[in-house]
Amino acid sequence: MPEQVRISLDAMGGDHAPDMVVAGAEIALKRMPHLKFLMYGDEARIKPLLDTCPELAAVTEIRHASQEVTMDDKPSVALRQRRDSSMRLAINAVKEGEAQGVVSAGNTGALMAMAKFVLKTLPGIDRPAIATYMPTQRGETIMLDLGANIECNENNLVQFALLGEVFARVLFGIEKPSVGLLNVGIEELKGNESVKKAASILREINLPIQFAGFVEGDDLAKGTVDVIVTDGFTGNVALKTAEGTARLLVHFLRETFRSSFWAKVGYLLARRSLQRFRERMDPRRYNGAMLLGLNGIAVKSHGGTDALGFSNAIGVCHDLIANRLNDTIKAEIASFEAEMSKAEAAKAAVALQDTAQ
Structure with a gap:
């Protein structure tokens, strides 16, 4: 059996949080059943979502955070004034050894500033x-x-x-x-x-x-x-x-295949190949x-991603932990x-x- 890995999640980070974070964690758990999560954020919003995912709820601990880091927060402001934010507490969990890595889809500048301040850089x-x-x-x-x-x-x-x-x-x-x-x-x-x-x-x-x-x-x-x-x-x-x-x-591809009747026919004939192209470019x-060089594993997910994208960010975090980066x-x-x-x-x-x- 693979060694159990615990990851802390900034449940309030990202354009579609916390729904996207919970759904992404559920997808990641199906791929990697040995995962456990610490989920930081507004408990009143997270718990109802977890209640619909019993398998995920069984391996997830919710920890309430009274603040959120917004996309408009300057890194310096977030560092000074968002000490009880979901992002900061999720990073603290790595520093304190409660989690082996952290994933956030929140403000990039704030994440870098907080992670560098809390985790420090490697020698x-x-x-x-x-x-x-x-x-x-x-x-x-x-x-x-x-x-x-x-x-x-x-x-x-x-x-x-x-x-x-x-x-x-x-x-x-x-x-x-x-x-x-x-x-x-x-x-x-x-x-x-x-x-x-x-x-x-x-x-x-x-x-x-x-x-x-x-x-x-x-x-x-x-x-x-x-x-x-x-x-x-x-x-x-x-x-x-x-x-x-x-x-x-x-x-351009969409415009081209919508330009005429025969173009639409061509699309139908090439649909499977175009699907493979789409998957490759997804x-x-x-x-x-990855925020490389920190004394801890921290992964930044794209803020506008969906559950599948967030699950892949969790997968990156897992791989770096498991391989002792x-x-x-x-x-x-x-x-x-x-x-x-x-x-x-x-x-x-x-x-x-x-x-x-």
């Missing part, structure tokens, strides 16, 4: 990053950061690369993930100083990373590498552009962004710091020798 990590995976021509590609850090130096980017490759190994089982730095070209001379310095460090370190150098925007859809690393500003723009392009493509399938990250960071110390010692020895001569 050797300066800043946490938001990571998710998306469909490509080759399968899936992980991308980070997606908005947590607008400006990054070379050390941040190197740490993101380490976090991303561990994420790829844990989530996809890739023994030696390929990692690329998003840039304005693949030539070594292109890009800002942070990107060029990060590339230089990644080429030199002796870790289980297959560094592929620089990649460009179109490599995201091609699936050129397993992990794409960038700063939060660029990553968020790239992600939103990809989502918008996917919606535009679906819109954003609910890829729902669940943070233990692997700690070992990787320790190896990286040891390698960097060796490199610095070697450079110091060469400099001393040159001075002596």
